[in-house]
Amino acid sequence: TLGLLWFRQDLRLSDHPALLAAAGEGSVVPLVVLEPGQLTDTRGPARRMLRSVAALHEATGGALLVRSGDPREVVPQAAAALGAQRVHISRDTTPGGRERDEHVADQLQTDGAELVTAGTPHAIGPGLVHTGEGTPYKVFTPFARAWREHGWPQPADHPSEDIWRRPDSAAVARIGEDALAAVLQAGAQDAVDGPAGERAALVRWRTFLEDHLSEYDAGRDRPDLDATSRMSIHLAHGEIHPRTMLADIAAHPAAGSDAAHRFVTELAWREFYADVLWHRPDSAWQDLRDALAALPYDEGPETDRLVEAWRQGRTGFPFVDAGMRQLAAEGFMHNRARMVVASFLTKDLHVWWPVGARHFLDHLLDGDLASNSHGWQWVAGTGTDASPYFRVFNPVTQGQRFDPDGAYVRRWVPELAHLGGKAAHTPWDHPDGYDHGYPERIVDHAQERRETLDRYESTREGG
Numbered sequence: 193t194l195g196l197l198w199f200r201q202d203l204r205l206s207d208h209p210a211l212l213a214a215a216g217e218g219s220v221v222p223l224v225v226l227e228p229g230q231l232t233d234t235r236g237p238a239r240r241m242l243r244s245v246a247a248l249h250e251a252t253g254g255a256l257l258v259r260s261g262d263p264r265e266v267v268p269q270a271a272a273a274l275g276a277q278r279v280h281i282s283r284d285t286t287p288g289g290r291e292r293d294e295h296v297a298d299q300l301q302t303d304g305a306e307l308v309t310a311g312t313p314h315a316i317g318p319g320l321v322h323t324g325e326g327t328p329y330k331v332f333t334p335f336a337r338a339w340r341e342h343g344w345p346q347p348a349d350h351p352s353e354d355i356w357r358r359p360d361s362a363a364v365a366r367i368g369e370d371a372l373a374a375v376l377q378a379g380a381q382d383a384v385d386g387p388a389g390e391r392a393a394l395v396r397w398r399t400f401l402e403d404h405l406s407e408y409d410a411g412r413d414r415p416d417l418d419a420t421s422r423m424s425i426h427l428a429h430g431e432i433h434p435r436t437m438l439a440d441i442a443a444h445p446a447a448g449s450d451a452a453h454r455f456v457t458e459l460a461w462r463e464f465y466a467d468v469l470w471h472r473p474d475s476a477w478q479d480l481r482d483a484l485a486a487l488p489y490d491e492g493p494e495t496d497r498l499v500e501a502w503r504q505g506r507t508g509f510p511f512v513d514a515g516m517r518q519l520a521a522e523g524f525m526h527n528r529a530r531m532v533v534a535s536f537l538t539k540d541l542h543v544w545w546p547v548g549a550r551h552f553l554d555h556l557l558d559g560d561l562a563s564n565s566h567g568w569q570w571v572a573g574t575g576t577d578a579s580p581y582f583r584v585f586n587p588v589t590q591g592q593r594f595d596p597d598g599a600y601v602r603r604w605v606p607e608l609a610h611l612g613g614k615a616a617h618t619p620w621d622h623p624d625g626y627d628h629g630y631p632e633r634i635v636d637h638a639q640e641r642r643e644t645l646d647r648y649e650s651t652r653e654g655g
């Protein structure tokens with residue numbers, strides 16, 4: 193018989209339970225369905241995804257069917273055309289993914305076929321780590337402890353080489369619109385973020401393990417250093433499974449070190465946020481905690497102008513601007529900078545966090561709904577943290593502390609490249625600080641910080 197394997201955010205062949213399940217049927221037709229908008233979207237994240245699909249096409253020896261259309265229609269159509277009784281997927285636990293998959297499952301059932309799920313993009317599937325009473329964890333630290341104690345399965349085996357089936361052309365012609373050419377074209381283009389696909393993910397991962405893991409703990413908070421793994425982009429497309437990474441760390445000579453522990457903790461954050469989103473799908477774009485629902489935010493033309501300055505990296509705060517310009521140039525931003533720019537938007541400009549979260553997802557190559565929305569809510573004070581309303585990052589001292597020599601600022605903000613060392617963080621203190629067109633600060637941080645604290649306090653009193 194034949195299994196249809198519908199790839200989504202699991203664009204790899206190793207450690208892939210759904211692939212193994214499909215292979216159990218004898219032979220497998222691999223399928224990717226792209227929404228028409230994904231093919232025409234010229235922004236970085238959409239292009240990056242096409243490059244990942246192109247790499248998968250190559251890895252399957254050209255067997256991958258790439259179709260354009262609404263998967264709710266194309267997938268059942270493909271199953272019918274190929275005579276596949278079962279369509280195999282890795283579970284997508286995001287709200288939109290769940291809804292789409294339920295729809296496809298219903299349609300397949302109507303047609304006498306079945307949607308079969310195996311595995312998730314997480315070491316432990318969202319919803320499976322819970323308290324003794326069976327309730328979800330609301331706070332990270334106890335979740336991470338329970339997650340470690342739960343343990344995770346070993347990576348899945350690799351299927352035998354010769355599993356791909358190329359359906360006959362009459363069947364292929366009946367399945368949606370062919371989008372392979374667009375994908376191959378995108379795949380052939382050079383990109384700032386380096387090569388895509390499973391092989392590239394493994395190369396990056398092994399390099400990190402060998403050269404950087406042991407210094408991860410010391411360097412991870414420093415955007416001026418190349419100290420983090422940058423595996424988030426590969427994880428976002430499922431080019432590697434976190435279970436593979438966890439198994440490699442466990443087998444690494446540094447396995448028991450603080451650095452390894454810290455890295456595993458960061459992966460646990462990704463799992464935690466996926467778990468929170470699983471239990472509270474509404475928290476993708478709404479405040480997780482109601483306590484701050486009445487908090488007033490700024491809107492209107494003046495705010496729009498400030499938000500635009502933030503988007504362009506022209507706030508006059510060097511560390512914030514470096515982060516935003518890294519995002520624009522690379523489709524990536526260091527975690528410390530993400531926290532500081534998010535704090536700036538929400539607490540210096542008093543803008544509701546979804547505005548920033550949307551901008552991030554439009555530009556981040558590692559865009560992940562759960563990590564993004566909950567990363568934003570962590571900073572905004574509406575998320576999983578118990579009482580962070582009083583935490584307002586100081587955009588200047590954060591820069592001085594985590595970019596001590598100003599190298600990150602100089603790399604991304606050429607107008608400040610002439611200021612040596614820490615001076616890059618405070619152009620206002622230097623006579624030549626504004627000689628090269630760097631903008632003045634758009635707000636007074638001390639004043640906006642007080643304003644934020646006042647707003648929070650009165651909301652709390654009011655609530």
Ligand code: FAD
Pocket residue numbers: 412420421422423424425427428458459460461462463465525526527528530531534552556558559560561563564565567568571
């Ligand atoms: P490393 O330091 O090498 O960490 C290893 C892995 O652990 C990462 O690849 C990632 O999968 C996970 N991880 C690390 N930190 C976090 C974290 N705080 N939350 C969740 N997972 C984490 N991460 C995304 O993958 N996609 C997003 O869309 C995203 N949006 C964010 C938005 C905001 C406002 C903030 C504060 C954080 C966001 N993060 C997001 C988390 C984090 O910034 C990135 O995962 C990290 O910077 C990726 O770089 P890296 O792979 O080099 O990380």
